[in-house]
Amino acid sequence: MSNKDDRPDMKRREFIGKTVLAAGAASVAPGVLLTVAKAGGKSRGVSSDVRYGLLIDTNKCADDCTACVDACNRENGIDLVERPKGQSDDDWNAQRPQWIRKVQLKDKQTGEITNLPMMCQHCEFPPCVDVCPTGASFKRADGIVMVDRHTCIGCRYCMMACPYKARSFIHQNVAQQLVNAPRGKGCVESCNLCVHRIDAGDMTTACQEACEKDGHQAIVFGDLKDPDSKLAKLLKTKSSRQIRADLELNTGVRYTNV
Amino acid sequence: MPRSTGIKRFAGMLLAGLFATLATSAQSDSVVTPGSKAAGMDTCVAPTAEMRRYHMEYLKHDRVETVRQGVRGLKNSLADCVDCHAAKDGNGGYLSINADGQFCDRCHNYMAVTLACFQCHRKTPADQDASSAKTSTGNQGHAFGLLLDRGESAALTAEERAQFQALVREE
Amino acid sequence: MKKTHYSELWCSSPRFWGGLTFLAFIILLGLGATYYMEHQGHWVTGMSNQVVWGLPHVFAIFMIVAASGALNVASIGSVFGGPMYKPLGRFSALLAIGLLAGGLMVLVLDLGRPDRLVVAMTTFNLKSIFTWNILLYTGFFVIVGLYIWTMIDRKVNKYYQVTGYLAFFWRLVLTTGTGSIFGFLVAREAYDAAILAPMFIIMSFSFGLAFFIITLISAYWWAGRTLGELRLAKLKHLLGVFVGAVLYFSMVYHLTNLYITQHHGVERFILLDGGVYSLMFWLGHVLIGSIIPLFLIYSPAFASSRFAIGAASVLVLMGGFLQLYVIVIGGQAFPMNMFPGKEVVTSEFLDGVVASYIPTTAEGLLGIAGIAVAMTMVAVGSRMLKVLPENLEDPKDLEHA
Numbered sequence: 001m002s003n004k005d006d007r008p009d010m011k012r013r014e015f016i017g018k019t020v021l022a023a024g025a026a027s028v029a030p031g032v033l034l035t036v037a038k039a040g041g042k043s044r045g046v047s048s049d050v051r052y053g054l055l056i057d058t059n060k061c062a063d064d065c066t067a068c069v070d071a072c073n074r075e076n077g078i079d080l081v082e083r084p085k086g087q088s089d090d091d092w093n094a095q096r097p098q099w100i101r102k103v104q105l106k107d108k109q110t111g112e113i114t115n116l117p118m119m120c121q122h123c124e125f126p127p128c129v130d131v132c133p134t135g136a137s138f139k140r141a142d143g144i145v146m147v148d149r150h151t152c153i154g155c156r157y158c159m160m161a162c163p164y165k166a167r168s169f170i171h172q173n174v175a176q177q178l179v180n181a182p183r184g185k186g187c188v189e190s191c192n193l194c195v196h197r198i199d200a201g202d203m204t205t206a207c208q209e210a211c212e213k214d215g216h217q218a219i220v221f222g223d224l225k226d227p228d229s230k231l232a233k234l235l236k237t238k239s240s241r242q243i244r245a246d247l248e249l250n251t252g253v254r255y256t257n258v
Numbered sequence: 259m260p261r262s263t264g265i266k267r268f269a270g271m272l273l274a275g276l277f278a279t280l281a282t283s284a285q286s287d288s289v290v291t292p293g294s295k296a297a298g299m300d301t302c303v304a305p306t307a308e309m310r311r312y313h314m315e316y317l318k319h320d321r322v323e324t325v326r327q328g329v330r331g332l333k334n335s336l337a338d339c340v341d342c343h344a345a346k347d348g349n350g351g352y353l354s355i356n357a358d359g360q361f362c363d364r365c366h367n368y369m370a371v372t373l374a375c376f377q378c379h380r381k382t383p384a385d386q387d388a389s390s391a392k393t394s395t396g397n398q399g400h401a402f403g404l405l406l407d408r409g410e411s412a413a414l415t416a417e418e419r420a421q422f423q424a425l426v427r428e429e
Numbered sequence: 430m431k432k433t434h435y436s437e438l439w440c441s442s443p444r445f446w447g448g449l450t451f452l453a454f455i456i457l458l459g460l461g462a463t464y465y466m467e468h469q470g471h472w473v474t475g476m477s478n479q480v481v482w483g484l485p486h487v488f489a490i491f492m493i494v495a496a497s498g499a500l501n502v503a504s505i506g507s508v509f510g511g512p513m514y515k516p517l518g519r520f521s522a523l524l525a526i527g528l529l530a531g532g533l534m535v536l537v538l539d540l541g542r543p544d545r546l547v548v549a550m551t552t553f554n555l556k557s558i559f560t561w562n563i564l565l566y567t568g569f570f571v572i573v574g575l576y577i578w579t580m581i582d583r584k585v586n587k588y589y590q591v592t593g594y595l596a597f598f599w600r601l602v603l604t605t606g607t608g609s610i611f612g613f614l615v616a617r618e619a620y621d622a623a624i625l626a627p628m629f630i631i632m633s634f635s636f637g638l639a640f641f642i643i644t645l646i647s648a649y650w651w652a653g654r655t656l657g658e659l660r661l662a663k664l665k666h667l668l669g670v671f672v673g674a675v676l677y678f679s680m681v682y683h684l685t686n687l688y689i690t691q692h693h694g695v696e697r698f699i700l701l702d703g704g705v706y707s708l709m710f711w712l713g714h715v716l717i718g719s720i721i722p723l724f725l726i727y728s729p730a731f732a733s734s735r736f737a738i739g740a741a742s743v744l745v746l747m748g749g750f751l752q753l754y755v756i757v758i759g760g761q762a763f764p765m766n767m768f769p770g771k772e773v774v775t776s777e778f779l780d781g782v783v784a785s786y787i788p789t790t791a792e793g794l795l796g797i798a799g800i801a802v803a804m805t806m807v808a809v810g811s812r813m814l815k816v817l818p819e820n821l822e823d824p825k826d827l828e829h830a
Contacts, residue, residue, distance in 0.1 A: 045327025069777075084472050094477035094779060101778040105771040114771070118780070127615060133563060135554035140328060148325045149378055150318075153549045154541015156481040157559050163616035165765060165778065168478050169541060172470035177380045179337045184378030185470045186541030199330045243767055247615055258768070374544070 051143035051224040052193050053122060053252030054205070055234050060218035061115040063104070068117050068219060071210030072100045075194060077178035084172050097168035097183075099191040100207055105258070114258050117207065117219070120145060120166035120191040121243065122252035128158035128167065137188070143224070143252050146192040154186040163244050166190045193221070224252060289364040291345040296361075302342060303333055310365065317375075336375060341383040354381035433516045435581075435815040440652045448651075449808065452801045459798020462791035463538045471541065474792050479784030480761045485539040487754050488796030491636065492532030492803060493566070493607055494629055494753075495746075497600040498637020500525040500573065502664075503580075504600075507593030513660050513824075517645070519816035522577045522596075524644055524807055525637070526570060531803030533566060535795055558609045565603040572596050581815060604630045611756065618695040619760030624685070628678040635671035636749045639742040642668065644804075646739055648811060649821070657823030658733065665738045669726040672745055676719040679752070691769075698763045698783070699755060706759035709751040718748010758786055 073079040076099060083092045100119040106112070122145045128137045129145065136151035137158045147158075147167075159167040167190045170183060177183050180196035194205040208219040222231025240254040288306075290296050303309065303316070316334040323329040343361040344352040356362045356376040366373050466473055476483040503522050506515035537543055553560045576596045579589040608629030614620040642664050649656045683700065686692040699710055722741040731737035762784045764773075773781025811817055 045323065045329040084469075087472065090785075091472070091477070093777065094479055094784070095472055098478070098778050101776060101780075103776040103778075103780055104774040105768050106774050107771050109770065113774070118767075118776075118778070131557050131559060131613070132554055133557050133559035134548055134552045138326065140326065142328070146325075150321060150325070151545075151548055151552060152542065153545040155549075155559065156541065157557075157610075159478065159481040160761070161614050161616055163765065164767060165478070165780065169471065169481060171472035171477075174378070177378065179380045179384040182378040182380065186467075187378070188541070195328070199328050372544075 046140055046142040046199075048141045048143075049225065051252060052198065053143065053222070053224045053231065053254065054193075054208070055220045055222075055231055055238075055240060056116055056253065056255045057218045057220075057238075057257060058114050058116040058255055059257045060216050061102075061117065062214075062216055062218075063113075063115055065214060065216065066102055067210040067214040067216075068207035069098075069100050069102055071206040072119075072191070075206035076181040077176070077183060078181075080176040080178070081170070081172075081174055081183070095169075095171045097170060097189060099166075099168065099189070116255060116258055118164065118166075118243075119207075119253070120162075121164050121249070122191075122193065124250035124252070126249065127161040127163065131157045131161040133157065140195075144193050144195055144198075145190075146195065147187065147189050149182065149184065149187040149189070152187040154188065156188060158188055162190075163247055163249070289361060291343065291361050291364075294343050294345045294361065296342040299342070336379055337384070340380065344381075344383050352382040356381055434819045435516075435519065435817060436819050437813065437815055438648060438652045438811040438817050444651065445808075445812065449805065452805045452808070455801040456798050456805065459794045459796075459801065462794035462798070466791050466795070467538075467543060473789065475787045475789050476792075477784070477786070479779050480758060480786040482757055482761065483786060484754075484758075484788040484792040485535050485795050485799075487750065487757050488799050489532045489536040489539070490607065490757065491750050491753050492528045492535070492799055494604060494633040495636035495640050495749075496525045496528035496532060496633075497569075497604045497607075497630075498633035498635065499528055499641050500596060500600055501634055501637055502641055503576070504593065504597040505667075507590060508597045513663055516818045516821065517641075519577060519580050519814075520645065520648075520811070521641060522573050522580070523810045523814070523816050524641055524803075525600075526573050526577075527803040527806035527810070528637075528640065529566060529569060530806055531799040531801075534802055535799035538795060539792075558606055558613050562603070562606045562610065565599070565606050569599060569603055572599050577816075600633075601630065604633045611760070616765060617760055617763075618692050618766065619699070619756070619763060622682065622685075624678065624682050628675075628682060631671065631674045631678050632749060632752070635668065635675045635745060638664065638668050638671055639745040639749070642742045643739060643746070644807060646735070648817060652817075654817070654819060654821070656821045659823040660821055661735065661738060662732075665726050665741070668742065668745065669723060672719055672722050672726070675749075675752075676715070679714065691766075694766065695760075695763045699759055703759060703762075703783075706755050706762065709759075710755050713751025714748050714755065716748075717744050718752060719745075722748070762786060 078097055078099065081097060083096070087095075100117050103116055103118050105114045105116070107114075122139075122143055124139075124143070126137070126139055126145045129139050132138075133155060134151045134153055136148045136153070137145070138148060139145045154169070156169055159165075159169060167188050169188050170185050173185050174183050183189060197204065197206070203221070205219070205221045208221045211217060211219045220231050220234060222229040224232060224235070226232055235254060238256050240256045241258070242249070242251040242254060243258075296302065304312075309316075313334075317336060320332040320334040321336070324332060324335075340355050344355045345360060347353045353360055354376070356373050358367075362373055362376075474483060500521055502514050503518035503525075505511045506518040506521075537546055540546075540549075549563065553564070555561075572592065572595055575588075576592040579585045579587075579592050605626045608626035611620040612622055612625035642661075645664075646656065646661075648654075683696060686696045699706055701707055703710075722744045725731050725737045725741040725744070764779075764781050764783060767780065776782075
């Protein structure tokens with residue numbers, strides 16, 4: 001037996017109910033699909049029969065030379081990124097993108113000096129790929145680790161995760177880009193082993209080319225899985241190691257004499 | 259509920275009107291900018307109406323293949339679009355393709371759809387400026403506008419244009 | 430057993446609308462700061478390629494961690510059967526939702542590309558703990574929403590226990606996930622530790638309860654309702670336990686690191702050489718965040734002082750914020766040791782040097798706006814819904830609340 005005077009106020013409940021339904025419909029209606037990001041696997045395109053990598057001989061790396069860095073900046077349009085007006089040197093150096101950098105080390109015990117270029121190590125088990133929430137950071141079938149900037153949301157978690165600090169974030173609007181290297185504000189990027197060159201059939205990276213031209217020949221690029229490649233042959237004869245080898249990431253970039 | 263009939267009718271008419279608008283193609287005249295390469299061609303990748311509706315789907319599909327699988331020289335290349343559709347600026351260079359009043363903007367402005375591509379992608383055809391990648395063995399015929407050497411002009415000769423159109427038709 | 434009457438929080442209109450206007454103003458400032466940061470790009474912030482997560486992330490993680498802990502009071506009422514806590518359950522759930530919303534807002538607005546939120550919500554890399562966090566946060570809203578519903582609506586009250594348990598376990602997983610965001614990173618010496626996950630859980634209990642106490646006292650003062658001494662004392666003692674536990678976890682974390690030679694560098698940095706970070710650790714986390722609140726809570730001199738409880742809660746929050754600042758930013762500032770046994774002579778990418786991070790006003794405004802959003806949601810929710818008991822007097826018969 002219902003007594004109309006005892007009924008609680010239904011208007012508020014109806015309002016809440018309708019609002020929740022509307023909000024639910026509005027979020028589901030656009031046909032949002034849950035897609036799990038997958039890496040590679042199609043029949044055409046690059047395959048895992050090859051794996052690209054670098055061998056860097058730090059003995060041949062010269063003291064004040066930045067040929068590889070300059071070449072990379074030119075090749076990938078990094079030198080087109082302009083310093084924001086009025087920004088200090090320190091801030092600009094901390095925020096500008098750098099795909100490759102020269103590092104000079106001194107042994108704490110013996111005082112021995114070592115020079116080497118440092119860039120994305122193209123790990124077989126990249127921490128940056130593991131942590132990317134959208135799968136934008138991915139490893140291509142041929143071993144190149146790169147960022148799909150269409151999916152990158154700019155969360156910078158990959159930058160936290162990279163053991164080599166290889167990634168850079170674009171902190172400002174970019175006015176000019178090269179066709180080969182699209183780059184824009186809010187996305188993360190890193191060395192991609194000059195993938196535009198490799199895909200076009202030119203098996204040299206800009207850094208390797210510049211180092212050769214300068215006469216040092218410290219950088220060798222090649223296919224790690226091809227036993228006849230110069231890189232594979234050198235790796236067999238020289239004693240090389242990975243940086244931070246204890247992390248067992250099986251990097252594609254190896255170093256000798258460090 | 260008899261009280262809501264008026265609201266229901268209004269909502270129904272509004273939805274019907276929206277669908278009707280979507281069904282028609284709103285822009286019927288060409289937005290190809292005069293002075294661009296495309297102005298001299300009839301169609302390129304696909305018929306105009308199809309391009310207007312589906313260009314984003316085509317681009318999205320091909321970009322996944324290019325970025326994730328490394329398949330280059332695909333039909334729906336954004337760089338090729340820029341090559342053909344960017345208008346010359348009269349000083350030997352090109353205007354940005356997404357600038358006000360240019361090719362992309364003329365439809366996107368009307369449709370009020372934000373154009374995010376050129377926040378990252380190059381807005382003018384690649385020609386004689388900062389270093390482009392050099393191909394040691396030369397272009398393989400698929401790389402129009404993509405991998406130009408220094409000094410190479412972006413404009414297609416008649417022979418190249420015929421090659422390009424044959425390529426498009428066969429894919 | 431006396432039935433608890435819940436009613437909408439009522440205070441005089443000028444007070445309510447004045448408060449809301451103030452909060453709205455703060456939110457607008459924060460949104461303006463966000464627009465500035467998003468439009469110009471992150472170059473206007475103090476964040477760089479070295480310190481990639483800054484003040485907004487500290488605020489966001491602080492609120493997200495506190496959100497999970499704020500639900501603790503409701504869990505004690507339902508899962509652990511504490512009768513004194515049961516009437517506080519609805520407000521606890523509301524506070525949890527508000528804090529999580531505020532924290533997520535700050536996190537999302539600081540993305541490099543916040544316009545790609547739809548991508549983040551639809552494309553998932555299931556190996557990433559970040560993805561799991563996104564799924565857990567969304568689920569948290571749904572589950573806590575259902576939980577509040579079972580508490581408020583008599584018709585679904587029979588599901589109260591089930592949703593209570595579900596909410597309890599869900600938020601344990603959620604906070605474990607939040608701690609694992611850092612715990613799973615092998616790259617940095619300050620992270621890469623399994624203890625970070627349970628440490629975040631205990632931090633959530635502490636911050637969440639502190640937030641709860643402050644908002645409860647404020648709400649009841651605002652509306653002129655009575656809040657019993659005994660109930661408040663129970664909350665106070667619980668807070669004391671949590672603060673002590675946080676200090677314990679922090680001690681274990683640092684003592685373990687001190688034993689490991691490899692981690693001596695980062696420990697020396699945080700505890701001794703780190704400048705502002707060491708200051709924040711000792712003064713902020715240890716002194717202001719733990720020792721002084723413990724003193725205020727357990728000292729008999731303050732046994733009946735309501736001001737001491739409020740002050741202790743505020744200090745716990747301040748200390749917790751600084752503790753998170755040290756973890757998030759101090760952990761990034763310390764350079765990664767890529768070449769053990771060698772020191773870096775030169776590097777253009779600032780390898781081997783402690784990175785500098787100076788937060789900017791815009792970042793701070795965004796963070797504070799997040800707290801304002803949380804408070805707004807709590808205020809509006811308390812006013813519109815029956816979440817606060819009219820009277821929280823101590824029960825005369827202590828067996829029945």
